[in-house]
Each structure stands twice: as C-alpha cells, then as structure tokens.
Amino acid sequence: MPSSRPYALALVIDDDPDILVAAQMLLHDLFDDVVTAASPDAAMASVARSPDVILLDGNFARGATNAAEGFRCLDAILATDPDAAVVLITAHSGVQVAVEAMKRGATDFVSKPWSHDRLLTTVRTAANLRQSRRQLGQGEGARSQGAAAAPTAAALSLLGDSPAMRRVHSLIARAGPTQANVMILGENGTGKELVARAIHAASRRAAAPLVTVDLGAVAETLFDSELFGHVKGAFTDARGDSIGRLRAADGGTLFLDEVGNLPLHLQPKLLTALEQRRVTPVGSSRSEAIDVRVIAATNLDHARLADDRVFRQDLLFRLNTVEIELPPLRERREDIPALLAHYLRHYEQRYAAPERALPPEVLAALVAHDWPGNVRALRHAAERAVILAPGDAYQIDDFPLGRGAAVAPVVAAPPPAPAPAGLNLDRLERETVEAALRKHSYNISQAATELGLSRFALYRRMEKHGL
Numbered sequence: 001m002p003s004s005r006p007y008a009l010a011l012v013i014d015d016d017p018d019i020l021v022a023a024q025m026l027l028h029d030l031f032d033d034v035v036t037a038a039s040p041d042a043a044m045a046s047v048a049r050s051p052d053v054i055l056l057d058g059n060f061a062r063g064a065t066n067a068a069e070g071f072r073c074l075d076a077i078l079a080t081d082p083d084a085a086v087v088l089i090t091a092h093s094g095v096q097v098a099v100e101a102m103k104r105g106a107t108d109f110v111s112k113p114w115s116h117d118r119l120l121t122t123v124r125t126a127a128n129l130r131q132s133r134r135q136l137g138q139g140e141g142a143r144s145q146g147a148a149a150a151p152t153a154a155a156l157s158l159l160g161d162s163p164a165m166r167r168v169h170s171l172i173a174r175a176g177p178t179q180a181n182v183m184i185l186g187e188n189g190t191g192k193e194l195v196a197r198a199i200h201a202a203s204r205r206a207a208a209p210l211v212t213v214d215l216g217a218v219a220e221t222l223f224d225s226e227l228f229g230h231v232k233g234a235f236t237d238a239r240g241d242s243i244g245r246l247r248a249a250d251g252g253t254l255f256l257d258e259v260g261n262l263p264l265h266l267q268p269k270l271l272t273a274l275e276q277r278r279v280t281p282v283g284s285s286r287s288e289a290i291d292v293r294v295i296a297a298t299n300l301d302h303a304r305l306a307d308d309r310v311f312r313q314d315l316l317f318r319l320n321t322v323e324i325e326l327p328p329l330r331e332r333r334e335d336i337p338a339l340l341a342h343y344l345r346h347y348e349q350r351y352a353a354p355e356r357a358l359p360p361e362v363l364a365a366l367v368a369h370d371w372p373g374n375v376r377a378l379r380h381a382a383e384r385a386v387i388l389a390p391g392d393a394y395q396i397d398d399f400p401l402g403r404g405a406a407v408a409p410v411v412a413a414p415p416p417a418p419a420p421a422g423l424n425l426d427r428l429e430r431e432t433v434e435a436a437l438r439k440h441s442y443n444i445s446q447a448a449t450e451l452g453l454s455r456f457a458l459y460r461r462m463e464k465h466g467l
C-alpha cells in the first residue's frame, strides 16, 4: 500500500547522535524512511539511494568550525548526484560558511539550534526543488550553464497553454533576464513559486542561489535576525554569527513569499534594506552591502495591495517593477486536461501504478470543477486518485473534490465515501480543515490562523487528506 507521506527518503549526516535522533523523529512525518550516518564516509552508500533531501553537518572533526569536511562531503554528494538537495547544518559557523555552501551547490542551510517549523519548511522546500529538478531532467549541466540553458527547462515545468499562461510565459521570458524586481500575484496554489523559480532560472543570476523567505511563517520576534542575520551574543540564543536570508541571497535572487503577510510595522525595515541595498545584522554596528534581485509573491488581490492600511505603497512600488498575475485555475479551465494528464502520469510512475484511462465524462467533470485550491489541489487530487482508484479507468469519485464542491451538472459528484470504521478522528480533522479552507477561500495563512496551526502544519494536513 503506498504511503501518504509526501517524500520517500531523507538522509541525515551528523556526528552528534542527539541530532540524528531528533532529526529522525522530526522528519518521520514527511518521509517514508529517514536514514542517518555519523560520518561523510558512512553516508555515501545512502547517497546512492537518491534521497529526496540530505541534511549535512558542516563539521565533524573535534573543534573544527570551517566546515571543510562538510564541503568535501557536499562536493562528493553532488559529484554522485548532481540533482541532490543538500541542506547544510551550520552550527557555530561563521557567516561565510553558509554563503560558501550555497555557492558550492547546497540548496539551503539551517543553523543549530533549529526551530522545528523552520527546519521542516527548509527540508520541504529542498525536497520539492529536487523533485522539480528531476522532473526537468536538470543536472550539473543545466545548473552550471545557468542562464543559457535553464529558462526553457524551468518554464517547461510550468504547464498550461491557455492565453493567460502564455502571457505568463512571455512575461517570464522578457522580465527574467533583466534585473527588474517582480511581483507575482495569485491565489494560493496557482504556481507563484514555480514562476519565481522560472524567473530566477531565466536570469543572469541563475548559477547563484535563489533564497526563499516565507514571510507568512517568520515569527515577528525573529524577523530581524532571520532577514538581516545576527552576530554572536546579540541575544541569549545567538551562540554564533548568523548570516540572515538577505545576505545569503547576495549575488542571487531573494524570493519573498507571502509578502502580503508582512505586518505593516515591519514593512519599513524591509523597504530600507532594499532601498539602501545594505543590511545591519542584529547586534552589529556595521552594515553590509548586498546585491540581490527581489521577486515577491502574494495572494492579496490588487485592491488589498493598493490599501495602504495593509501594504505600504512605497514598498509596493519598490517590489512591483514588473507584475505577473496568475489567474485561478477556474479562469483558465483549458489548462486542466494537460495538468491532470501530467500529474496522473507522474504519480502512476512514482507509485508504480498502472496507467489508467481518464474517460471523457470524468475529464469533463474535473474541468468543470472550480478547484478552490488551484493547481496544488489538482495535484493532490491526482495523487489520491492514483493511489485509490480500484479499476482500469479513473472514476469521478476517485478524486477528492470536497463536499459541496462545484462540479458540472453533467456528472454529479457522488458524496464522499464514508470514512472507514475507526477513523472518525481522521474524518473530523479532514472536515474541520476543509471547512476552514472554504471559509477563508483557500487562503492558507488565514485558515491556518483560524485552526491554530502554522502554514506548514496546515499544508501537511491538506496533503494527508488530499485537499
């Protein structure tokens, strides 16, 4: 029976047994299997199993702080598997270590001690990136050729041939190679992050890192340190220097996800850093120059963004030199067949399931569905159908479209299958999550707040229930 966890394998390489146990427990919800290794040498056999993500400690020798061993291991991993998503663990390291790791091809970094949500978000982003690299067949070649080869490949992963998507592709092709800041607007799940990646890949910065900050997930109290970094001793937990996301993106692209969630009183700090192109780490008296191109994304619509009680217009002006709007899927239904075909084939291969037919009346009902969760929901629905479909052809009730969902009258959606006995708690959870999502029109941040969950925890539950 295929598992409902989103990823297959994580590898954690660290000489501290406590870290290995903690990471194993934490990652277990996301990965079918979490394997550990206490040294780089011991890890290489597991690297050959193509983990979705590799967490790698920088230092193994006693007292070492320059991450030399970690870098050697990173090089060896990328030589074996150029698509590997490696997240470097940078405890007590100087800020240069994180920068150097990203330059050498690490996907991201986390500092010890980590917050659980932060680690899970980083790991998940890294695993998704690996998945898209593999889907694109990108490897060392594409990464080092950077701007020349990557744009077409990255743009290819953005499916859809509707007039709206053609406009999006054309804007990516035109704005990508420039230095212009780009603002991407669209409901949750419409593909804003994919567009950000495609723009970065089409830019002259493609060989440098794309660093993401989810402004919906950064705690207000950690905002300064997360964005601008801190120096050792700046506050109680600051046991080493931390580079901060803006400097980590130096030379590359900074992706400000959910920028509309940034509280009004913190917006001037971001604006100042972007205007002056300098950041001052917490606890430091010296500012540092940064060279970043900014891509921002939000699910706020134009009207909300234009309201200066929600968003400072001077910050908006700095961010939206070019604006790319991703319409909801219900306004570009002609893209649905290609997306369905792609994700059904994708999950059939992933789960070694038979390639089933999609009868025209089922396709018609899926095209007529309103998809309030947009492409993300369609993708999850395809995965559930691949796992659950009993026959040779897909039926409409193999797809979890949600109670009360708008489905074409041609084929009425049957009521959802009753929950198996003994799983009532599961059913209640699903219904509650679904109700919160509908109440907030699939605005993930608002639904998460109402449910008392982090955005990440809500995503996990959506994935679990195929919402």
Ligand SMILES: Nc1ncnc2c1ncn2[C@@H]1O[C@H](COP(=O)(O)OP(=O)(O)OP(=O)(O)O)[C@@H](O)[C@H]1O
Binding pocket: 157, 158, 159, 160, 186, 187, 188, 189, 190, 191, 192, 193, 194, 195, 297, 299, 339, 375, 376, 379, 444
């Ligand atoms: N045009 C597309 N072609 C193929 N897959 C897509 C497309 N658009 C979105 N997806 C898939 O849908 C999912 C959600 O996309 P993405 O994370 O880019 O959306 P988002 O708008 O950034 O969402 P959120 O606002 O909730 O963070 C991803 O799995 C992505 O691969």
